[in-house]
């Protein structure tokens with residue numbers, strides 16, 4: 150058994166860490182507080198130029214062909230500095246991967262290089278609707294066959310990067326009468342298509358720099374060639390691709406948790422109360438031990454899921470385990486870290502309150518952790534009956 | 535034109551260093567390793583020249599050390615070096631600068647490099663001897679601590695930073711060796727596709743024994759953290775008496791006042 154990263158994976162981790170420290174960390178706090186997304190978009194462009202938008206995408210489509218383990222460690226390093234940047238990168242990778250997995254050769258060549266190169270600042274993954282969150286098969290948006298085009302009507306909610314995404318992977322019902330989940334198809338919709346409207350942006354608790362918006366389709370006409378994969382096979386595609394995305398979100402959570410624990414651990418070795426360093430108190434030492442142990446367990450679960458995906462093994466259960474555990478470890482670590490800073494942790498003069506707000510969403514998006522538990526237990530029960 | 539850049543892998547300088555069992559160097563366990571920072575500037579400058587010269591130029595990166603240094607070599611390849619040489623030496627840390635320089639010189643001797651780049655010094659040993667000693671052993675023109683570099687048709691023009699911020703300009707003709715100071719350029723991040731492609735570039739391995747002919751000229755006798763300073767002195771009393779006490783101490787114990 151080999152638990153170390155390869156030289157290439159280490160170099161990618163170092164590159165991500167060096168870049169994050171130099172370019173992302175210095176602007177993360179300001180991005181959290183301001184409406185100006187200029188620095189975010191500039192950094193996304195630089196990350197694309199370095200190859201971070203298609204880590205697990207083939208070189209033929211301008212990807213880095215670096216694999217899933219590299220994707221995981223890169224996401225963690227980026228998230229250590231800026232979770233908003235990290236989620237954008239994660240969704241971009243997911244969009245590029247889904248197009249690579251199910252798109253036609255023409256679709257791959259048309260869109261993936263634009264995502265990987267940064268020509269598109271971002272890409273969108275538009276699944277969730279008001280009527281379909283944890284239960285995406287219950288979606289209402291429709292695509293109607295109108296001869297040489299499809300006409301989309303309906304709306305999506307909570308779509309990451311919507312205002313600056315160049316292309317959206319969109320799911321819609323194509324057969325109303327089919328059994329649940331069997332009548333949904335997947336489409337590629339370019340930004341700027343008439344009838345595609347970016348709606349209201351959510352005001353969120355955290356991850357402020359990453360836009361989360363409504364997406365409205367009002368007689369949005371797209372060419373016949375915009376259908377991706379087989380007709381009515383879209384739900385299966387979504388389920389498969391979300392499993393990969395979960396490795397990204399788990400890795401992101403791990404990064405935020407590590408950032409919080411690292412900050413708090415340094416802090417307690419400097420802060421004194423009762424004539425001694427706060428780190429002398431066993432209560433604080435146990436927080437350090439528990440926090441880092443859980444994050445280490447999260448890392449190993451993530452590495453396992455990433456390794457399984459990379460080597461072509463089944464990985465849905467492992468990805469759900471890793472996402473669920475890592476994002477809960479991240480949340481707990483952020484709250485421990487905040488506690489370790491006392492009142493200062495609650496103020497904006499220190500980054501820990503931002504980490505705690507940023508971490509909170511990770512146990513919700515790309516499938517709530519309740520849904521992860523459902524996937525995990527379903528898989529286990531299926532194999533034991 | 536044949537170019538060579540020599541790099542060293544060093545511990546992350548934020549590491550906690552502990553002396554090794556012999557007490558003559560640091561213990562290598564639990565350290566994270568990376569390319570010596572000065573060498574990143576050397577690699578960047580070499581790659582920029584390599585790109586400017588285009589076809590017909592060849593840039594080789596060389597590193598001496600145990601297997602782990604291959605990671606730093608791969609970074610240099612990903613930044614744009616064409617090929618690599620790994621001089622395999624598990625005990626490189628025990629060699630003195632003279633021996634390290636001799637090994638590089640022995641490798642370079644019959645290979646007719648037109649220009650060799652090195653870092654000004656390593657972050658861990660900091661001798662600043664290796665580059666200049668290689669130049670001396672090979673009979674090359676040499677300038678050190680460069681913060682500016684231009685090359686035109688066999689002539690190198692370098693800028694050097696002198697004490698107090700004064701700049702000097704030094705010109706030299708190839709074959710030559712330059713040692714690079716921090717700030718010479720902006721070292722690029724290796725792109726991910728290039729990191730993956732570097733896998734396919736050749737890394738020639740040469741055993742240290744094939745190149746090492748020299749005995750050390752110096753030995754490191756001890757490696758240790760500074761002795762713990764005693765607690766500071768707390769002066770007490772009226773302001774006037776505090777000033778007198780302070781002046782007394784400065785006169786007696788330091789060179790600040792005479």
Ligand SMILES: Cc1cc2nc3c(=O)[nH]c(=O)nc-3n(C[C@H](O)[C@H](O)[C@H](O)COP(=O)(O)OP(=O)(O)OC[C@H]3O[C@@H](n4cnc5c(N)ncnc54)[C@H](O)[C@@H]3O)c2cc1C
Nearest residue numbers: 274275276277282283307308309361513514515516517519
């Ligand atoms: C910042 C942000 C970014 C997002 N980005 C995107 C994006 O880019 N693209 C996209 O398509 N979506 C995105 N989402 C949507 C996100 O994936 C959903 O919010 C999430 O899947 C949950 O759906 P919901 O909000 O409708 O919650 P609901 O499904 O309404 O869930 C409410 C509660 O019920 C629980 N629950 C529901 N069903 C079950 C069950 N069967 N068993 C047990 N508990 C259950 C849930 O766990 C949750 O606790 C984003 C959301 C946010 C907040």
